[in-house]
Amino acid sequence: MSPLPALLSREIRLAVRAGGGAFVGVLFFLVLVSLMPFALGPDMGLLARIGPAILWIGALLATLLGLERLFQTDREDGTLDLLVTGRTPLELVVAVKALAHWLTSGLPLVAAAPLLGLMVGLDPETIGLTTLTLLIGTPALTLIGAIGAALVAGLRRGGLLLAVIVLPLSVPVLIFGVGATAATAGPAGTASQPLLILTGLVLGLAVLAPVAGAAALRAGLSD
């Protein structure tokens, strides 16, 4: 097998095995969204109105959960040193690891979104649109998180710092993600504009995050 597919399949296999933490995120997402009606009261109109925002905040926090360990374990057990001595550029390592993380942590969130949409009383059209925006937007959250994870790879207890770095950077993704779903209330066709901007953000981050993440990891290797 050539190096990158080998890395991808190994990352996915490790994530879904015991201790890998792939499904912890989606469980956290379920619990978080189920708690909302208890906190807000049984006002279905209110829940339906803020439902997309609840789902997006839930997805954002759930994405953060496992990210701290994305590069930290590799750095601690010497894997990172060896990944660097391969012929594959570190940028691609970051990209593949982020992809594996999204497939095992982000995609289950998207799959759970329709169910949770029902729980907060969204109408079918909004459920569809929220799921679509999550499908487009969660890769952006993972990519931003990968930059943060690379920055804190060398730190003990980097998780809190990671949240402080990643959450502010996620604001544009959150705005356009929720914005696209809110636009269903307006005239037809207005959802496409925030969706396009969201897609642009993801594509831009797909280029930026591997470069930034690799630079952070390289800087961390030498101390």
Added chain:
Amino acid sequence: MTAAGSITALSGTGLGCIRGGRRLFAGLDFHLPAGRALVLTGRNGAGKTSLLRLVAGLQQPAEGGVRLHGAPADEPLGPYLHFVSHLDAIKAAATVHETLSFWAAWLGTGPGADAAPLPAAGIDDALDRLGLGDLADLPAGHLSAGQRRRLALARLLVAPRPLWLADEPTAALDRAGEALFGTLVAEHLAAGGLLMAATHQPLPVADPLGLEIGRRSAPAGEEETR
């Protein structure tokens, strides 16, 4: 393009290293021809591991440079070498076989493999050689420290590369393991490979070159940096 056995020597000129604002060594020169071993000695903290990381390209030297003669001068050395550090790079959840086949896929191709003196061994053959054949399907988390080390050393066989860097390679190994490592090194050197190792154990290799680090350096604090 590099061909098998084309690596003729590894040399370092005027190497200096600063770690955490403290100078470890300066003006370090060495020359290691193909087929020979270079053993690094020095007190704890002298910079043996740092020198190995410099050569591996994991760290940048404060001054000086490292060259692998026979490889293109403008390429990083990483793909030409194995770095066996005190960390084994083993994931507890992956089986022994999966661990080794991943590293074979990751490290086993490229210019380093083309320039390597020996061909790659199969995964099962390498595990048998290291005495791990019966444990192939065991999750690596269940291995003992010595077995983890053997699994790390198996990488040397499945991904052929001309230069081996080893940092205390025989730590945690039993007598038989030490002897086995000696045999692997002897085969590698006989075929024209290079070994640079930091170790206090005598390596079972004929006539190794020696390099003592930190002997001439000033006491800590005397030589201020920055």
